[in-house]
Amino acid sequence: MSLRRSAMLAAAGGALAAAAILVWKPTVLVYGVQRAGLYAAVAIPMALVLGIVHIVNLAHGELLMVAAYLTYFGATLLGVDPYVALAPTAVVMAALGLAIYNLAIKHTLKAPELNQLILTFGLGIALSQGVNLVFSSQSFKLSLGYVSASATIGDTSFGVYDFAFVAAAFAIGYGLRLFLTRTRFGKAALAVGQNPRGAAIVGIDVNRTYGIVFALAVALVGAVGSMFLTKQAIFPDVGGPYTMKSFCLVAMAGVGNITGIIYCSLVLGVAEAAINGLRGLRGWSDIVFFAIIVATILARSRAESRR
Amino acid sequence: MRRLARFLGPLLLAAAAILLPFAVGAYPLAVARTVLVYMALALSWDILVRSGQISFGIAGFFGLGAYASVLADLHASLSPVLSILAAGAAAALVAAFLGLAILRLRATYFSITTLALAEIFRVVIHNGGDFTGGAEGVVLPKPIFGGDSRQLYWLALGAVLLACLCSLVFQKTRLRLALTAIRNDETAAKSNGIHIFKYLMVAFAASSFIQGIVGGIQVQSLGFATPESVFDPNYTLLPLAMALLGGIYSTPGPVLGAMLLGVAAEFLKLKIPYGHLVVYGIIIVLVILFMPRGLFGLARPDRPSAAKARSLLRKGGGEGSSRA
Numbered sequence: 001m002s003l004r005r006s007a008m009l010a011a012a013g014g015a016l017a018a019a020a021i022l023v024w025k026p027t028v029l030v031y032g033v034q035r036a037g038l039y040a041a042v043a044i045p046m047a048l049v050l051g052i053v054h055i056v057n058l059a060h061g062e063l064l065m066v067a068a069y070l071t072y073f074g075a076t077l078l079g080v081d082p083y084v085a086l087a088p089t090a091v092v093m094a095a096l097g098l099a100i101y102n103l104a105i106k107h108t109l110k111a112p113e114l115n116q117l118i119l120t121f122g123l124g125i126a127l128s129q130g131v132n133l134v135f136s137s138q139s140f141k142l143s144l145g146y147v148s149a150s151a152t153i154g155d156t157s158f159g160v161y162d163f164a165f166v167a168a169a170f171a172i173g174y175g176l177r178l179f180l181t182r183t184r185f186g187k188a189a190l191a192v193g194q195n196p197r198g199a200a201i202v203g204i205d206v207n208r209t210y211g212i213v214f215a216l217a218v219a220l221v222g223a224v225g226s227m228f229l230t231k232q233a234i235f236p237d238v239g240g241p242y243t244m245k246s247f248c249l250v251a252m253a254g255v256g257n258i259t260g261i262i263y264c265s266l267v268l269g270v271a272e273a274a275i276n277g278l279r280g281l282r283g284w285s286d287i288v289f290f291a292i293i294v295a296t297i298l299a300r301s302r303a304e305s306r307r
Numbered sequence: 308m309r310r311l312a313r314f315l316g317p318l319l320l321a322a323a324a325i326l327l328p329f330a331v332g333a334y335p336l337a338v339a340r341t342v343l344v345y346m347a348l349a350l351s352w353d354i355l356v357r358s359g360q361i362s363f364g365i366a367g368f369f370g371l372g373a374y375a376s377v378l379a380d381l382h383a384s385l386s387p388v389l390s391i392l393a394a395g396a397a398a399a400l401v402a403a404f405l406g407l408a409i410l411r412l413r414a415t416y417f418s419i420t421t422l423a424l425a426e427i428f429r430v431v432i433h434n435g436g437d438f439t440g441g442a443e444g445v446v447l448p449k450p451i452f453g454g455d456s457r458q459l460y461w462l463a464l465g466a467v468l469l470a471c472l473c474s475l476v477f478q479k480t481r482l483r484l485a486l487t488a489i490r491n492d493e494t495a496a497k498s499n500g501i502h503i504f505k506y507l508m509v510a511f512a513a514s515s516f517i518q519g520i521v522g523g524i525q526v527q528s529l530g531f532a533t534p535e536s537v538f539d540p541n542y543t544l545l546p547l548a549m550a551l552l553g554g555i556y557s558t559p560g561p562v563l564g565a566m567l568l569g570v571a572a573e574f575l576k577l578k579i580p581y582g583h584l585v586v587y588g589i590i591i592v593l594v595i596l597f598m599p600r601g602l603f604g605l606a607r608p609d610r611p612s613a614a615k616a617r618s619l620l621r622k623g624g625g626e627g628s629s630r631a
Binding site: 058104108112113114117118119122123124126127128129131133134136137236247251284287289290298 | 356359361363408409411412414415416418419420422423426427430431433434544547548551579581582583584585587588589590591592595596599
């Protein structure tokens with residue numbers, strides 16, 4: 001009951017905030033939603049890995065960056081659009097994910113959780129610095145005509161291209177949910193996530209499931225990386241903040257709540273856009289996610305102590 | 308006799324370290340100073356790791372200390388040496404305050420929050436306007452001791468000795484038992500009457516204190532600070548790799564790792580200006596996969612106490628053997 005009430009309160013508060021922002025600066029809402037789409041699209045694969053393999057992949061943002069580089073060179077060499085390169089990139093990234101799982105992560109699953117954290121941290125460094133070694137810290141950017149498409153409602157005009165990320169977030173989020181609840185493999189993966197030992201007893205190959213789920217998550221990040229390239233300049237450190245923001249969203253939505261991430265990312269995206277919209281506070285938007293993490297933690301621990 | 312040998316090694320090493328400036332030229336001395344800075348950070352990180360909490364926030368508290376020192380020097384006209392102490396105090400205070408919230412977190416949640424810390428501190432300093440110097444940073448009138456390389460070296464060595472001392476205190480007193488218990492099984496530790504939050508707070512504040520001091524020393528030695536230079540993620544990455552390679556949960560481990568990797572870092576930096584850090588990423592991955600106890604862990608046989616406990620368990624039978 002109280003859960004339902006707090007959910008309703010949150011929804012009402014959100015609607016009120018949205019209305020206030022709409023009156024104050026409609027573009028903030030638009031850009032916030034667009035930002036949220038990208039954040040959610042990147043965060044959902046991390047939630048998948050955390051929910052089923054029970055690993056926080058600190059190389060998550062770096063994998064996004066690697067996929068963007070792959071797409072950049074694939075697309076420019078072959079002279080095709082990043083969206084054409086999206087599927088091949090996802091396949092290559094899936095192979096990379098499978099390799100990372102089998103060569104590294106698999107061997108730390110039985111070790112303390114902290115070993116896995118340090119391992120993926122080292123992996124992230126190796127990826128970003130490896131790219132730095134090969135391509136230097138120079139940034140690459142594609143200039144595509146369609147990303148500057150805009151629309152005008154009343155007397156405010158805004159870019160519409162970034163709604164593609166919102167669509168991607170919904171597609172990934174609800175697609176994954178369907179996959180996990182409707183397909184045989186998905187159900188097996190959920191079972192493994194809930195109880196690996198029990199799943200093994202009923203004949204599910206836990207290790208194989210982990211490997212495929214990890215590869216799937218990396219492939220999804222790879223696809224988002226291809227989209228990421230259409231809009232943003234890429235450089236070796238571009239992925240780092242996305243690891244932290246993704247984790248922030250996963251923690252906020254609660255482990256296992258994949259579609260909840262979409263709504264949590266709205267809070268983060270709109271809050272960041274709102275702070276960017278205030279002239280004096282522009283530089284501070286990067287710490288919004290930290291404030292959200294701390295607030296979430298405190299709220300959680302209070303709720304737990306009350307129980 | 309064996310006891311004497313155990314003390315003799317570290318003492319000889321310390322004596323050699325103190326006398327080093329008389330033996331080598333300016334460049335090796337500068338390299339050695341950098342190694343010492345990372346060594347102190349690696350030691351400080353290891354103190355907290357013993358409680359099972361991995362901090363990725365070394366650069367955060369290092370940079371915080373650096374800025375605390377510079378600002379205390381410029382705005383409160385504290386003497387450089389005092390400002391370094393103030394840097395440690397500031398870092399410890401901020402750690403204690405943040406610890407009220409983030410030490411409720413465990414494992415992953417704690418680690419990622421600390422990973423964000425360096426970024427948060429950087430943003431705060433970056434947007435601090437004239438008080439912090441903003442994006443351009445601040446320049447001190449002159450480095451501490453007039454930039455004399457020998458004295459700078461001894462200053463950094465002082466930080467390492469402080470860190471070693473602190474690490475030994477955490478190893479030889481009951482703090483070690485408490486932190487190890489928390490690391491191994493928090494519930495069991497709690498039911499044995501260990502005040503978990505208190506011990507974590509002590510470890511977190513102590514390790515941040517050292518990181519703050521080292522930050523103060525580094526910035527006073529270089530004579531300038533910018534948000535990008537003092538919150539450089541390398542100050543997290545290198546100490547972490549050093550402690551892991553040398554062997555965590557020990558004092559000699561981080562020292563050994565820092566000596567090996569610190570010298571290697573200098574060499575690599577000259578050979579490969581871009582991306583030489585890839586080596587550290589790879590080292591971290593390999594150490595975790597193939598020797599989680601590090602080099603020192605390979606060399607160190609099972610602790611006699613652990614072996615004794617195990618044989619007791621074997622003899623004891625009953626519930627003891629079923630658990631072992």
